[in-house]
Amino acid sequence: MSDASPDDIQAIREGVRALCERFPGEYWRELDRERAYPTEFVRALTEAGYLAALIPTEYGGSGLGLRAAAAILEEIQRSGGNGGACHAQMYIMGTVLRHGSAAQKSAYLPKIASGELRLQAFGVTEPTAGTDTTSIRTTAVRRGDRYVVNGQKVWTSRAEHSDLMLLLARTTPKGEAAKKTEGLSVFLVDMRAALGHGLEIRPIRTMINHATTEVFFDNLEIPAENLIGEEGKGFRYILDGMNAERILIAAECVGDARWFIAKAAEYAKTRIVFGRPIGQNQGIQFPIARAYAETEAANLMVERAATLYEQGKQAGKEANMAKLIASEAAWHAADTCLQTHGGFGFAEEYDVERKFRETRLYQVAPISTNLILSYLAEHVLGLPRSY
Ligand SMILES: Cc1cc2nc3c(=O)[nH]c(=O)nc-3n(C[C@H](O)[C@H](O)[C@H](O)COP(=O)(O)OP(=O)(O)OC[C@H]3O[C@@H](n4cnc5c(N)ncnc54)[C@H](O)[C@@H]3O)c2cc1C
Helix, strand or coil, X not given: CCCCCHHHHHHHHXXXXXXXXXXCHHHHHHHHHHCCCCHHHHHHXXXXXXXXXXXXXXXXXXXXXXXXXXXXXXXXXHCCCCHHHCHHHHHHHHHHHHHCCHHHHHHHHHHHHHCCCCEEEEECCECCECCXXXXXXXXXXXXXXXXXXXXXXXXXXCHHHCCEEEEEEECCCHHHCCCCCXXXXXXXXXHHHHECCCEEEEECCCCXXXXXXXXXXXXXXXXXXXXXXXXXXXXXXXXXXXXXXXXXXXXXXXXXXXXXXXHHHHHHHHCEECCEEHHHCHHHHHHHXXXXXXXXXXXXXXXXXXXXXXCCCCCHHHHHHHHHHHHHHHHHHHHHHHHHCHHHHHCHHHCHHHHHHHHHHHHCCCCCHHHHHHHHHHHHCCCCCCC
């Protein structure tokens, strides 16, 4: 649990803001055009220690809590940048921290904290199993002191820019497991050793610059010691990390929304049409004001969820609601910002169209809006189970 004070969090925000000023819109635009990875930005964040915020001090991190991590990611988005290039390290690392052995933690966490090892890839989704995670088909079969992995992942983001991948695979066939949520296991795959020896990565070109890929496993051998926790319990380990993931993504959405609102308000004050600023028209003001209200409400939910999480209390309901309303607030702010800019919203140099595309992702990944609604309906409101 972190005891970061509001002043500490404010200092972190200012530090991240100062770092992000070195990476202006032009930097992100250029990368977006080439679909290139922001290597320098990620290096700068790592060197400043921000990506190790959640790693305990005994392993070389800052030992901060989720509120601090949320503030870091929010500020990146709010500056016009894109934390999607590196946000996963923050929440994937938690699986190793919570469920890894003492040997795994001391072997990996200090190197992840220093940046010597990048843990950015998270292989869960498959072509035939996105939302329905327990139906994944990638298998890991134990042979002596190794596991042999076969199968395919899709949307494995940052795989080309990561040294390690946290992989979810079936170790017991679904039909033979006591429950469909059992028989899944989590592994730490050293992709440097695996590339060309049973691991192949193929980039997928998408509407945003997200370095996402397909990953193929063909008799990939991994040491049995790379199993995280107990064999067969991997689904629970992945679920454990999901609240943190949702809260952090929600904080990014709040950052996006704040960027769009500031950008829209600024443009509305300065763009003169019919001899007066367009922002003098209530037709322009109201959507911006509404987006602002939605964003502030979403932010309260993010803060509430992060605080509960830090206190070790149940945060499932709040984490899901934070992700739902923050991703929608960001999208409404994006749409309003684009509309406020008129034709210029479509010009690359304003960054609006890029951020508009980027923020749309968060209603689909890492969990789609429908699945959050389904969680709330079933687990909070007690409505009948749907699937
Ligand atoms: C850019 C990008 C990056 C990603 N990065 C990663 C990553 O790093 N690692 C990783 O493992 N995955 C990653 N993902 C995958 C992402 O988590 C999935 O796309 C997401 O979970 C949805 O799964 P799906 O695409 O298979 O959709 P599907 O499961 O096929 O669902 C399609 C649609 O149907 C809806 N739906 C499905 N079932 C129901 C139901 N019962 N009731 C109502 N609606 C339903 C869903 O909400 C969704 O809108 C990424 C995806 C993208 C696009």
